[in-house]
Amino acid sequence: MKKVVSTSLIAGVLLVPQLVGAAxxxxxxxxxxxxxxxxxxxxxxxxxxxxxxxxxxxxxxxxxxxxxxxxxxxxxxxxxxxxxxxxxxxxxxxxxxxAKSVKNLHKSIKLTEKKAIASYKKLVGHKGAYELEPEAELIVYPKGDKSVYAYQVTGTILEAEEPSRWTYFIDAGTGEVLNKFDQLAHARPTNGVTGTTYTGTGIDVLGYSQTFKTTKSGSYYYLQDSTRGKGIYTYDAKNRTTLPGSLWADVDNVLNTTYDRAAVSAHVNATKTYDFYKNTYGRNSYDNAGAALNSTVHYSRSYNNAFWDGSKMVYGDGDGQTFTYLSGALDVVAHELTHAITEYTAGLIYQNESGAINEAVSDILGTVAEYSVGTNFDWLVGEDIYTPGVAGDGLRSMANPAAYGDPDHYSKRYTGTQDNGGVHINSGIVNKAAYLLGNGGSHYGVSVQGVGVMAMGDIYYRALNVYLTPTSNFSSLRQAVVQSAKDLYGATSPQAVSAAKSFDAVGIY
Missing domain, CATH: 3.10.450 (Nuclear Transport Factor 2; Chain: A,)
Incomplete structure (x- = not known):
């Protein structure tokens, strides 16, 4: 249940082996x-x-x-x-x-973009409408001892049992599927209102009193914060699957009902995440250009999931047993929005080791956000909304991945095809390294001096923003993190030493 795919919180997907290569x-x-x-x-x-x-x-x-x-x-x-x-x-x-080794490039291009898109639609098998129609880009795809021209085709499906964004790589000469993976894509733009900014109040999912910015237009106060970037917007899907839903409107600017709580949490946690990245790293939203942060709550019925589709977060209400309202966890919101930042920076491919890095970075920076702007910090992921009737558990543990069945050392890594090649399973190895760097401790006979949560976050953010590339593997991550620590604190600094030891401790060299 805790194994997640792409930028959604829970799912599963078929793996086709990805491009091999490391920086x-x-x-x-x-x-x-x-x-x-x-x-x-x-x-x-x-x-x-x-x-x-x-x-x-x-x-x-x-x-x-x-x-x-x-x-x-x-x-x-x-x-x-x-x-x-x-x-x-x-x-x-x-x-x-x-840079990839482009060997024996086969220059045959028999498929047009139109035919590649038609092939994609047939392969995906969706009979209804697309939220975002598939688009194709011609690329060169290295394949070991030869390379081919291929189309990279991506489309978005939201009106289905499980929303998806499939990316296929289709040989432009033969029509063969070279690779595929699922990630959610960009949706329709925000439709906000024009009005005056006010401060609203409300109760969030966890029962805390919150204040937040709203916009008054006509007789209603809307969950629209126009003071940050290009705005923070919260929508109501009204337990349907049509997105984005209606911009949340309230008559008195006081959101205290049970139904309001998911919206209050989504709005406040998006604001906190925006402020965290802006004030900590100088990053203006996920695209660093102030992109609007959009959230939709009350998606479907008893939906045990949350996902980022490229322009908004979408939250289910949970079934009350496995999950409660998923917008209630700051680290989950920050985790999903970090996936968007990864797409705009390193572009880590969502398979195998690069996908595990993608997942781990979201866990890591989501945890740093919880430490920086949240409450009740711990090293668990999603503990605020997971199994509401059970105290002290979460989706994953950075301090002890093995407690949730995830490996905590490279020698124990998962090498199968489930979970997109272990993107969530093997993220535990990187999470353990980050925990040791931030908190300190001994693991597999290696002692690591902790540098603090915020310094750990600075190092990993720089690695993501500067040194990681789409096909980075765990060894590449080690180099990126150690170099980032050297850049920020000095080549022989305690931080650089601890960064290297944290990877020694989990068997990544």
């Missing part, structure tokens, strides 16, 4: 000082690997961070990303090289 991280003084643009410096360093286009260039406390996408004749290579950090002197100090 190489190098650090030091990798180039001589230069007056060239940072993008030029990084491109020159990896020019032997092929063609690259700049997809991001930004400044941070270490230097200029440049992210490149590998291409062949202008067509992106799936997973082929290079990240470089250039200092003020124009020296390349760190590079993550995840």
């Amino acid at each position: 190489e991280l190098k650090s030091g003084t990798l180039t001589k000082p230069s007056e060239s643009a940072p993008t030029t410096i990084v491109k020159e360093y990896v020019k032997s690997k092929g063609e690259f286009k700049t997809i991001e260039s930004k400044s941070d406390k270490v230097g200029k961070v440049v992210k490149l996408q590998q291409t062949v004749d202008g067509v992106p290579v799936f997973g082929g990303v290079v990240v470089g950090v250039v200092d003020e002197a124009g020296q390349l100090k760190t590079v993550v090289d995840d």
Whole structure:
């Protein structure tokens, strides 16, 4: 029940083995000082690997961070990303090289985008309408000793028993399915109201009194906070499956009924998560451009799930036994919104080890958010809404993954095909490393000095935002986390030493 898929809280999916490859991280003084643009410096360093286009260039406390996408004749290579950090002197100090080996590229392109989309629809098997119609992008897909042109096709289905966002990789020459995985996609835009900002009050799922921003328009107060980014909006699905539902409206700006509680929690927890990322990391919403945070509550009936579809969080009410109202847990809200941040930063593929990193980072930063802006901090995930009749349990434990049947050491990793190749199962290994870094402790004979929850979060956020790439594996994560600790605190700092030891303790090298 606690095994989850993609950006929803609970589900299962068939695995097709993903692209194999891992990034190489190098650090030091990798180039001589230069007056060239940072993008030029990084491109020159990896020019032997092929063609690259700049997809991001930004400044941070270490230097200029440049992210490149590998291409062949202008067509992106799936997973082929290079990240470089250039200092003020124009020296390349760190590079993550995840350029792929494009061998024996088969240049046959027999399928058109239209045919690829038609094939996708047949494969997905959905007979109804799509929330977001499938779109196809031509890519180069490395396949070991050969490479092919393929279409990456993604569509969104919400009007179904289980909402989904299937991404298929379809050989442009043969129509063969090369890979597939499920993740929820972008939905329709927000429809807000125009009015005056007020402060509302209400009771949340956990019984706490809360205050929050609302917008008065006409005779109603709407759960619309226009003071943060492009707004925070909360909708009511009214126990139906049509999304996003109606923007939550109230006549007196006091939300104290039982039915109101899910909405109060969704609105307040989205606000807290926005503030956490803004005030802690300087990040303006998940896209760092103030994207609206939208939430829908009372989705379906007795729905034991929550998911992020790219523009909003959707929460079920739970059945009262396995879950209560899922919007009630701050760490769950922050977990799901961190999936969105991952999509806009590292883009970790949601399968196997990269998918387990994706899941673990959401658990880790959700836990840091709970510590920073929440109440009753612990190292459990989803404890506030899981099995409301049972005290002291949760969906997962970062301190003791084994208590919930998850591995806490690489030697115990799951190697099967369930859970998308163990994305939630194996996240326990990374969660344990993060716990040891933040809290300290001994594991498998390795002692780790804790650096504190917030420092641990700083290190993992930087790793996600700078050094991780779509196909990063656990070894890549170790390099990214250790390098981030060195960047933030110094190469020989206690934080850098503990970062390395935390991975030693869980058998990741």
